[in-house]
Amino acid sequence: MFKLKKLSVFAAVLFLGLSSCSKDNDDTQEVAAQVEGTWQFTKEGTITNNQEVINDYQHATGCTKDYLEIFAANVIKDHYFDNPNCQETIDTGVWTRNNNALTFVYQNGTTVNAEIMQLTNTTLKLKFVLSGNTNLVVLTKI
Numbered sequence: 001m002f003k004l005k006k007l008s009v010f011a012a013v014l015f016l017g018l019s020s021c022s023k024d025n026d027d028t029q030e031v032a033a034q035v036e037g038t039w040q041f042t043k044e045g046t047i048t049n050n051q052e053v054i055n056d057y058q059h060a061t062g063c064t065k066d067y068l069e070i071f072a073a074n075v076i077k078d079h080y081f082d083n084p085n086c087q088e089t090i091d092t093g094v095w096t097r098n099n100n101a102l103t104f105v106y107q108n109g110t111t112v113n114a115e116i117m118q119l120t121n122t123t124l125k126l127k128f129v130l131s132g133n134t135n136l137v138v139l140t141k142i
Contacts, residue, residue: 035119041066074094
C-alpha cells in the first residue's frame with residue numbers, strides 16, 4: 001500500500017512539474033498582424049451572387065504604383081498616380097478599427113466601412129460596399 005501511495009504522489013508531482021514548464025520560443029508565438037503600414041494595391045474585384053471575382057489592380061503605366069499608408073496616429077493617406085504625367089493625388093483622412101471592422105473617413109467627406117477579410121504580415125484584404133456594390137481590394141505590405 002505504501003509503494004502505491006508513494007507512486008501516486010510521484011506521478012502527481014511529475015505531471016504538475018511537466019505541465020507547468022513552458023518552452024520560451026519566439027518562433028512558436030503567434031504574432032498579431034498590424035493594419036498600420038504601407039500597403040500597395042495588388043488586386044481588386046467584387047462579390048456577385050456570393051462569388052468573388054478578383055483581378056490584378058490596374059496601376060497607371062509607367063507611374064509609381066498606387067499605395068495606401070495607414071499610420072498608428074489614426075491617419076490614412078491614399079496615394080494614386082495618374083497619366084499623362086504620373087500626377088500624384090493624395091486623399092487624406094482618419095481611420096478607426098473595431099475588431100474586423102475598419103472605417104476610413106476622408107477629408108472630402110467620403111466614409112468607407114470595410115470588413116477585414118484577411119490580415120497577415122504581408123496581406124490585407126478588405127470588403128466594402130460602395131454605390132450598392134460589394135467590392136474587394138487586396139493590398140500587399142511594402
